[in-house]
Amino acid sequence: MTEHLPILQIIVPLISAPVCVLLRRKMLTWAFSLMVSLAVLCMAAMLLQQVLESGPISYALGNWSAPWGIEYRVDVVNAFVLLLVSIIGAVVLLYAPSSVAKEIPHDRHYLFYTAYLLCLTGLLGITITGDAFNVFVFLEISALSSYMLISLGEDRRALTAAYQYLVMGTIGATFILIGIGLMYMMTGTLNMADLSSRLPSMHGSRTILVAFAFLIVGMSLKLALFPLHMWLPNAYCYAPSVVTAFLASTATKVSIYVFLRFVFTIFGVDFAFENLNLSTFLLPLSLIGIFVASTVAIFQTDIKRLLAYSSIAQIGYIMLGVGLVSATSLTGSIVHLFNHAMMKGGLFLAVGCIMLRIGSVDLADWQGLGRRMPVTMAAFVLCGLSLIGVPMTVGFVSKWYLILAALEQGLWPVALLVLMSSLLAVIYIWRVVETAYFQAPADGAAKVKEAPFLMQVSMWILTGATLFFGVSTSLTVGVAQRAAEWLLGGSQ
Numbered sequence: 001m002t003e004h005l006p007i008l009q010i011i012v013p014l015i016s017a018p019v020c021v022l023l024r025r026k027m028l029t030w031a032f033s034l035m036v037s038l039a040v041l042c043m044a045a046m047l048l049q050q051v052l053e054s055g056p057i058s059y060a061l062g063n064w065s066a067p068w069g070i071e072y073r074v075d076v077v078n079a080f081v082l083l084l085v086s087i088i089g090a091v092v093l094l095y096a097p098s099s100v101a102k103e104i105p106h107d108r109h110y111l112f113y114t115a116y117l118l119c120l121t122g123l124l125g126i127t128i129t130g131d132a133f134n135v136f137v138f139l140e141i142s143a144l145s146s147y148m149l150i151s152l153g154e155d156r157r158a159l160t161a162a163y164q165y166l167v168m169g170t171i172g173a174t175f176i177l178i179g180i181g182l183m184y185m186m187t188g189t190l191n192m193a194d195l196s197s198r199l200p201s202m203h204g205s206r207t208i209l210v211a212f213a214f215l216i217v218g219m220s221l222k223l224a225l226f227p228l229h230m231w232l233p234n235a236y237c238y239a240p241s242v243v244t245a246f247l248a249s250t251a252t253k254v255s256i257y258v259f260l261r262f263v264f265t266i267f268g269v270d271f272a273f274e275n276l277n278l279s280t281f282l283l284p285l286s287l288i289g290i291f292v293a294s295t296v297a298i299f300q301t302d303i304k305r306l307l308a309y310s311s312i313a314q315i316g317y318i319m320l321g322v323g324l325v326s327a328t329s330l331t332g333s334i335v336h337l338f339n340h341a342m343m344k345g346g347l348f349l350a351v352g353c354i355m356l357r358i359g360s361v362d363l364a365d366w367q368g369l370g371r372r373m374p375v376t377m378a379a380f381v382l383c384g385l386s387l388i389g390v391p392m393t394v395g396f397v398s399k400w401y402l403i404l405a406a407l408e409q410g411l412w413p414v415a416l417l418v419l420m421s422s423l424l425a426v427i428y429i430w431r432v433v434e435t436a437y438f439q440a441p442a443d444g445a446a447k448v449k450e451a452p453f454l455m456q457v458s459m460w461i462l463t464g465a466t467l468f469f470g471v472s473t474s475l476t477v478g479v480a481q482r483a484a485e486w487l488l489g490g491s492q
Helices: 002-023 026-054 076-103 106-128 132-151 157-187 192-202 206-222 232-238 241-267 269-275 279-298 303-324 327-358 374-388 394-408 412-438 453-471 474-489
Strands: 057-060 071-074
Touching (some): 002 057, 002 106, 026 106, 026 474, 071 076, 076 106, 076 327, 076 474, 106 132, 106 241, 132 157, 132 241, 157 192, 157 206, 157 232, 192 206, 206 241, 241 269, 279 303, 279 412, 303 327, 374 412
């Protein structure tokens, strides 16, 4: 059974998605989807354990060995991402019933769980496949289901946001497909390991250069790297809260993984960073993105939009580490990929709890909320402190490694800019804290109670993770270090 875990990771949620259509009943589909997500989480944990103990796992579909057949390959890099996506998938589903009942029409509930499992399937498939064309296939599965998830809300602006996301996502996917097609034209293979061995002899080819350019632009759009981020704020802002929490914690993270996979293990470090000097593109855009997005976040009155711009800034931190191209910086990027999912997931789940009770994410309506919903606001503040990078939170761990990497290379201005950018995060988080704790509730504000138990449990699982992994870093940093070494080694 364990030898089939790579394919079961995909098959189980994929087959389960249409079952939700047949079940149809709200609580039944939720219970079934939750069971599936927990099974996926267990499989991801077992795969990571196997990889850490025994090394990479290669699984040939239909006993057709690579490169002739499709290969699923699990190494320390994608095993870590698989675990991340699976954790978020399970926690968000545990949280879902009350939030879905509030923000999604009753007759669409089964459609939500169907699309959710399809999106989960797509994200897991992107991560685990060892075939370049399969990356595109699973990318489209996750993207199409994401568009549906965003559009399910009662707010009609969600339809516009989903359409905008569809247009931009389609452009990004087209660029990626063209890049993959050009690589196939030159090498005659789609297997990633095979591509990595054949491409070095073709690095001087203009076709390969064009393929690389198309892939970089397409992946940058998908991961919302500044200035290709314009689809993200509306997608996060107008989607139902449970959808926002899931996508914010997983979709861009998986896209970043794809970027790492193609750049480091297929094209190689020498080609991307020495021949083409990709760092001159990544470093300034990452830093500009951090400051621009953080500055825009300060002036937002919609909490979801504020956190959306914060996500763009955090993506900037991750890509900054990629651009610095060292074991320390990549460790910081990979650990921040995990850490940001935990803290941003916790923040959006807290926002969903508040949305359920007061029906608003407008900052003005959060006056006195620290006294009216103290448990939820406590979780929001703790995750906000992690976003700033306060010691003993996961945000501090990530930024510490990025600053250390910059100083190791003598780039003290970059280290200084990372520290300065944290001050901007202090400002926009403080605006929320000030409103919730230091302003009295508006006259006539109704009394509210805390969100239902399951919503609070889910919220505090991720909030607790931001504190636990901020103190006990052996798992996250340990795995991230091994993943960074793996990527820099250029191994498949």
